[in-house]
Amino acid sequence: MIKVNCPSCGASVPFQSTHSIQAVCEHCNSTLVRHDVNVEDIGKMATLQVDASPIQLGTRGEYRGVSFSVVGRIQLHFDRGIWNEWHLTFNDGRSGWLGEAQGTYAVSFLEKVDDSIPDFAQLNSKKNVTLRKLPFHVENVEHARCIGGQGELPFHVAGGYDAPVADLVGADGAFATIDYSEEHPLVFIGEYVEFDDLRLTNLREFDSWTNKITPKVKAFQCISCGSPVTQRAFLQTISISCPACGCVIDISNENLKIISTFDSRTKVKPQIPLGTRGTLKDGEFEVIGFLQRSISVEGVEYSWREYLLFNPFKGFRWLSEYNGHWNYIRSTFHRPKIIGNNDVHFDGEEFRHFQSATATVDYVIGEFYWRVRFGESSVVSDFIAPPRMLSVERTDNEMSYSVGEYIEPKELINAFALKTPLPSRIGVGAIQPSPYKELTEKVGMLTLLFVTLALAIQILTLALSQDKLVYQADMAYKAGDAETSRVSDIFELTGHPSNVMVRTNANVNNSWIYLSMALINDDTGTAYDFGREIGYYSGTDSDGAWTEGNRTDDVFLPSIPAGHYYFRLEPEGAASTSYSIAIYRDVPRWWLFLATIGFLLLLPLGVVWKKRNFESLRWSESDHPMSKLINSEGEDDE
Amino acid sequence: MIRAFMVFGTLVLGAFTYGTYTGASFTPYDELKDVPKSIRNNPGVYRSVYSRLPHK
Numbered sequence: 041m042i043k044v045n046c047p048s049c050g051a052s053v054p055f056q057s058t059h060s061i062q063a064v065c066e067h068c069n070s071t072l073v074r075h076d077v078n079v080e081d082i083g084k085m086a087t088l089q090v091d092a093s094p095i096q097l098g099t100r101g102e103y104r105g106v107s108f109s110v111v112g113r114i115q116l117h118f119d120r121g122i123w124n125e126w127h128l129t130f131n132d133g134r135s136g137w138l139g140e141a142q143g144t145y146a147v148s149f150l151e152k153v154d155d156s157i158p159d160f161a162q163l164n165s166k167k168n169v170t171l172r173k174l175p176f177h178v179e180n181v182e183h184a185r186c187i188g189g190q191g192e193l194p195f196h197v198a199g200g201y202d203a204p205v206a207d208l209v210g211a212d213g214a215f216a217t218i219d220y221s222e223e224h225p226l227v228f229i230g231e232y233v234e235f236d237d238l239r240l241t242n243l244r245e246f247d248s249w250t251n252k253i254t255p256k257v258k259a260f261q262c263i264s265c266g267s268p269v270t271q272r273a274f275l276q277t278i279s280i281s282c283p284a285c286g287c288v289i290d291i292s293n294e295n296l297k298i299i300s301t302f303d304s305r306t307k308v309k310p311q312i313p314l315g316t317r318g319t320l321k322d323g324e325f326e327v328i329g330f331l332q333r334s335i336s337v338e339g340v341e342y343s344w345r346e347y348l349l350f351n352p353f354k355g356f357r358w359l360s361e362y363n364g365h366w367n368y369i370r371s372t373f374h375r376p377k378i379i380g381n382n383d384v385h386f387d388g389e390e391f392r393h394f395q396s397a398t399a400t401v402d403y404v405i406g407e408f409y410w411r412v413r414f415g416e417s418s419v420v421s422d423f424i425a426p427p428r429m430l431s432v433e434r435t436d437n438e439m440s441y442s443v444g445e446y447i448e449p450k451e452l453i454n455a456f457a458l459k460t461p462l463p464s465r466i467g468v469g470a471i472q473p474s475p476y477k478e479l480t481e482k483v484g485m486l487t488l489l490f491v492t493l494a495l496a497i498q499i500l501t502l503a504l505s506q507d508k509l510v511y512q513a514d515m516a517y518k519a520g521d522a523e524t525s526r527v528s529d530i531f532e533l534t535g536h537p538s539n540v541m542v543r544t545n546a547n548v549n550n551s552w553i554y555l556s557m558a559l560i561n562d563d564t565g566t567a568y569d570f571g572r573e574i575g576y577y578s579g580t581d582s583d584g585a586w587t588e589g590n591r592t593d594d595v596f597l598p599s600i601p602a603g604h605y606y607f608r609l610e611p612e613g614a615a616s617t618s619y620s621i622a623i624y625r626d627v628p629r630w631w632l633f634l635a636t637i638g639f640l641l642l643l644p645l646g647v648v649w650k651k652r653n654f655e656s657l658r659w660s661e662s663d664h665p666m667s668k669l670i671n672s673e674g675e676d677d678e
Numbered sequence: 679m680i681r682a683f684m685v686f687g688t689l690v691l692g693a694f695t696y697g698t699y700t701g702a703s704f705t706p707y708d709e710l711k712d713v714p715k716s717i718r719n720n721p722g723v724y725r726s727v728y729s730r731l732p733h734k
Contacts, residue, residue, distance in 0.1 A: 526721060
């Protein structure tokens with residue numbers, strides 16, 4: 041660090057960064073330019089506008105593991121308010137910039153590029169630019185004006201200058217700025233960063249925020265009706281709605297003007313009152329704006345409500361409510377990749393196209409960071425991967441991206457300590473988490489486990505069963521015999537109580553034979569009585585040849601204990617015929633396995649049906665309702 | 679519901695294991711105790727009581 045004495049007032053002025061050639065004396069506001077060991081006073085620095093940036097000179101932080109200090113800044117004015125570029129000195133000796141506007145942060149570094157830089161006049165939001173072999177898309181083109189500087193800076197900043205700049209966005213949050221204020225454009229390349237990721241310390245303190253006092257940073261009278269209007273969002277909003285007459289006033293500068301007027305008789309009451317604070321997923325936020333938007337689909341109006349939330353450190357968030365379903369939304373500078381069928385890949389996930397429609401602003405109260413107008417419209421495309429939604433909003437001038445996450449109403453009630461209940465949920469929300477998703481996965485895993493076990497048991501049974509022929513005989517039945525009953529020789533059944541299969545084969549043709557059978561345990565005298573009919577018929581008719589019945593029959597007796605057995609047969613029939621009988625012990629079968637699989641699939645199939653029903657409801661209000669898909673698939677098949 | 683399915687699945691698997699082991703079947707039959715030994719010598723003295731299956 042080098043310290044010099046201010047030539048104007050004598051105060052000590054430090055140069056912390058070797059990159060800094062200019063410093064502004066904190067005492068007398070003189071601009072000092074360093075020439076080797078001497079400093080030159082080139083006059084007073086223009087006074088910076090009061091802003092609500094949480095960053096100040098001396099703020100420290102960390103970027104990609106390297107600590108930095110904020111040693112200076114330039115302040116620029118652009119169409120949507122104030123934008124700061126904070127000069128950073130890193131511990132590893134680098135000099136960088138932290139761009140900050142309306143709660144959005146980007147770290148960038150001056151880079152020398154060999155790429156061809158397009159002229160400023162050629163830039164528009166459809167332009168693609170390659171920088172260091174990386175593709176960038178022009179996001180915003182601004183005729184900004186540098187108001188002035190503060191602290192140490194690596195270049196001369198006099199009393200302000202015009203700064204034509206273009207902001208570009210690349211893949212995965214990459215960010216670039218091309219500064220056309222010098223003869224050769226300066227290229228800064230970096231990335232968008234989250235406030236929390238910078239681990240900033242020594243920030244400005246906002247008493248009114250910390251002490252939860254409604255801030256009155258700016259209060260004025262409505263230029264339409266004269267009612268008092270108070271700005272809540274620490275100078276970070278540029279339009280505000282008069283609570284009395286409903287007109288929207290541009291407050292981006294001292295010359296207040298009416299942007300649009302609303303029908304003051306139309307009142308929509310926010311479910312979460314303006315000024316209410318609540319701690320949500322990533323910090324404490326205050327509701328500062330409310331609007332209602334609507335779309336018209338096939339003549340039917342669908343409206344939803346949006347709440348603008350503000351935190352002086354983290355910027356803006358949104359809550360949207362439709363049919364009692366709430367989404368918590370924030371802007372994103374990460375861009376999706378289109379993967380076909382209108383679907384996109386974003387943040388490691390596939391998002392399916394849900395709906396595209398032109399949304400119109402119906403009603404506004406509170407304040408906003410853009411000039412909101414009654415009736416203004418934009419094309420909104422939503423892509424969903426429940427519980428997240430990616431929304432792309434297009435107007436003539438810009439395209440913005442946001443990511444929403446479903447939030448349970450009870451979570452909101454707790455977060456904002458609401459005393460009135462929120463509207464009941466109707467139907468299924470676009471990104472409402474399916475209660476069947478996790479259940480399906482768990483039931484699926486269990487089903488797989490059970491089916492595997494059943495299969496293992498079945499394979500074990502097949503491997504260990506005897507499947508043994510224990511008796512076989514050929515016999516004959518003569519119609520008209522007085523006594524037809526027969527008994528077999530004694531045979532042995534071994535092993536655990538198991539089944540016995542009796543297979544009979546009768547040489548019947550257009551006839552039948554009925555066999556009264558008994559398997560008798562010679563040891564215990566227990567008899568198992570049963571009867572089987574075998575019939576086989578064939579012929580021809582107008583449809584051709586036909587057959588009915590079967591000459592072979594299998595029957596299974598369950599749980600027959602081991603022992604010595606014999607078989608008794610008593611046939612009767614219409615005609616004499618020969619027949620055979622074979623008795624098998626412990627024959628493996630498949631029906632019980634298949635029945636078990638059927639039982640095990642009952643619940644999973646029910647869960648799958650419920651899940652499909654839930655998804656059908658979810659998609660019913662989308663551009664791709666499932667019933668429509670089914671119908672169109674059916675039509676295709678035809 | 680998961681717990682209920684675990685219980686249900688375990689019961690079904692248990693029933694399957696028991697049924698497979700004992701050779702479960704739906705064949706209708708009658709079980710008679712202490713039939714006389716004389717059947718082997720004179721099968722005609724035994725008259726089957728089985729009458730569930732109608733026949734022609």
